[in-house]
Amino acid sequence: MSDEPDWSPDERAQLDALPRTAAPSQALESRVVRSLREQGLLQPRGAGRLSWTAVAASLAMFVFGAAAGRATSPRPRTSAPAAEGRSYILLLQSGATDPADAGAETRRVAEYAAWARTLRGEGRLLGGEKLADRARVLRGPTVAPREAESDPILGYFVIRARDFDEAERIARSCPHLRHGGIVVVREIEKT
Amino acid sequence: MGGVSAEERDAILAFLQHRDEASFLRLYRPHAPYLLRMALRLVGGRRADAEDSVQEAWLRATRTLAVFRGDAAFRTWLSAILINCCREMRRRPVFDELGTREEPSRNSELAVDLERVIEDLPDGYREVLVLHDLYGHTHAEIAALLEIDPGTSKSQLSRGRAALRKRWLREAEPVQEARR
Numbered sequence: 001m002s003d004e005p006d007w008s009p010d011e012r013a014q015l016d017a018l019p020r021t022a023a024p025s026q027a028l029e030s031r032v033v034r035s036l037r038e039q040g041l042l043q044p045r046g047a048g049r050l051s052w053t054a055v056a057a058s059l060a061m062f063v064f065g066a067a068a069g070r071a072t073s074p075r076p077r078t079s080a081p082a083a084e085g086r087s088y089i090l091l092l093q094s095g096a097t098d099p100a101d102a103g104a105e106t107r108r109v110a111e112y113a114a115w116a117r118t119l120r121g122e123g124r125l126l127g128g129e130k131l132a133d134r135a136r137v138l139r140g141p142t143v144a145p146r147e148a149e150s151d152p153i154l155g156y157f158v159i160r161a162r163d164f165d166e167a168e169r170i171a172r173s174c175p176h177l178r179h180g181g182i183v184v185v186r187e188i189e190k191t
Numbered sequence: 192m193g194g195v196s197a198e199e200r201d202a203i204l205a206f207l208q209h210r211d212e213a214s215f216l217r218l219y220r221p222h223a224p225y226l227l228r229m230a231l232r233l234v235g236g237r238r239a240d241a242e243d244s245v246q247e248a249w250l251r252a253t254r255t256l257a258v259f260r261g262d263a264a265f266r267t268w269l270s271a272i273l274i275n276c277c278r279e280m281r282r283r284p285v286f287d288e289l290g291t292r293e294e295p296s297r298n299s300e301l302a303v304d305l306e307r308v309i310e311d312l313p314d315g316y317r318e319v320l321v322l323h324d325l326y327g328h329t330h331a332e333i334a335a336l337l338e339i340d341p342g343t344s345k346s347q348l349s350r351g352r353a354a355l356r357k358r359w360l361r362e363a364e365p366v367q368e369a370r371r
Contacts, residue, residue, distance in 0.1 A: 007324070007352075011359075014305055015324055021224035022231055024245070032219065032246050033212055041253045043210050094257075152260075 085160050087126065088167040091184040092176045093152040111175040119159065124170060128157035154181075158188070194264040203265070207257055219249065222266055226273050232321045233277035236310040244280050248273040263335075270326075271336045274318065281314060308358045316351030323348050 007015060036042040119125035131153055137146045157174075161167035164187060171183045195203070206214040226248065230241035251272050259268060309317060318337060322328040323344070330348075334341040 011356075018306060018309075018325060020228055020325070022228040024223040024227045024242075028227070028242050028245065029216070029219065029223070031242070032249050033215065035246055035250060036215065036253055039250060039254075041210070041250065042212060042215055045212070 085162040085166070087188040088159050088161055088164070088170075089186050089188055090157045090159060090167075090171050090174060091153050091186065092155045092157075092174075093182040093184065094154070094180065108175070108179060111178075115173065115175050116157070119157075119170070124159050124161065126158040126160060128155065130155040152182075194267065195261045196265075199265045200261070203256060203259070206253075215253070222269055225266065226269060229270060229321070229326070230273055230277055232306075232309065232325070233274065233318065234280050236307070240280050241277075244273060244276040247276040247279075251276070267328075267332065267336070274336055278314075305359065308355060311358065312351060312354055315347050316354055319344050319347040320351035320355060324352075 006012075033042065037044060116125060116128065134147070139146075159167060159170055161170055164185070167185050167187070171177075171185045174183050176183055202214070202217045206218055208214075223245070226245050227241060230244045230248075231238065234240040234244060248269065252269055259265075263271075309321065312320065319333055322333045322336065323330070328336065330341045330344040333339075333344040337344070339347075
C-alpha cells in the first residue's frame with residue numbers, strides 16, 4: 001500500500017478524464033507495415049500464402065525425416081560406438097524459420113532430415129517426435145489445469161552417446177541451433 | 192492462451208499463418224490507439240518519439256509472436272515491449288533536444304494541464320504512476336512489466352503521487368488566483 005494518500009474524488013475524476021487512447025495516423029500505420037515488410041516480417045505485397053504452416057510442417061517433417069531415415073538409411077552398424085552408452089534427450093525449443101523466406105522451409109526440412117539420417121546410420125538416434133502445440137499444465141490435484149498452447153518445447157530426439165560430452169557434441173551438430181533454436185540436453189536416467 | 196481472448200487468439204494464429212498485411216492490421220488496429228497514448232506519456236509527449244517507439248514495439252512483437260505464451264493479456268504483453276522501446280528512446284542522447292510535444296487534449300473545466308504535469312515527472316515516477324493510476328495495473332503487474340520489485344513499484348508510486356500533487360497544485364495556483 002502506498003504511503004501517499006490516494007487521490008481525492010476530484011483529483012481522481014480529473015485523472016480519469018485523461019484520454020487512454022490517441023488516434024494513430026494513417027501515416028504511422030503505413031510506416032509500421034512498410035518497416036515490417038523491410039524486415040521480412042510481413043510477406044511482400046502480392047506474394048503467395050506464406051507458410052507458417054510450413055514451419056509447423058517442417059517440424060513435423062524433420063521427425064518424419066527421422067522416421068524416413070529409419071526406412072531409407074543403411075541399417076545401424078552393430079559396431080557403432082553409440083550402440084553402447086547412455087540415453088539422452090535433446091529438447092528442441094523456439095527457433096522459428098524466417099517467415100519471409102518460404103524457401104528456407106524446404107532447406108530446413110532437408111537439413112533436419114539429413115541430420116537425422118546420419119545419426120540413424122551411426123546408430124545414435126533412438127527416436128524423435130514433433131510435439132503438438134497444445135499443452136495442459138497441472139499444478140496439483142485441486143488446481144484447475146491451465147491451457148498453455150505455446151509451450152516452448154517443439155520436439156525432441158532421443159540419442160545414444162558415450163557420455164554427456166559426446167551428447168553435447170551431437171546436440172551441437174543439430175541444425176535446430178542454426179535456425180535460432182535452443183537445444184536442451186538431458187540425460188535419461190535408468191530406472 | 193489464458194490471458195488472450197478467443198478473438199485475439201484467432202487473430203494471432205491468422206497472422207502467424209499468413210503473415211500478410213490484412214492479418215497484421217487485425218492485430219494492429221485494436222491496440223494502436225492504446226499503445227500510442229501510452230507511448231506519448233512515457234516519452235514525455237513527443238509525438239515523433241512515441242511513433243518511433245510504437246513502430247519498434249510492433250517490429251519486436253511480430254518477431255517474437257510465435258513464442259508468445261498467452262500467460263498475460265496480449266495488450267499487456269505489447270505494453271511490456273513498448274515500455275522497453277520507450278525507455279530506449281529516452282536514453283538516446285538527443286532525446287531532449289529533438290521533437291515537439293503532442294498538444295494535449297485540454298479540458299477547459301480543469302484549466303490545469305494535468306497531462307503536461309505528468310509528462311514532466313521523473314521517468315521512474317511517471318512510468319509507475321501512469322501504469323497504476325491511469326491504466327489500472329497492479330503493483331505485481333507493474334513489477335513484471337518494468338522488471339522491478341513490487342516494493343519499488345509501491346514506493347515509486349508514493350513518490351510519484353507526491354511529486355504530481357505538488358506540481359499539480361503549483362500549476363493550479365495561478366489559475367485559482369486569477370479567478371479571485
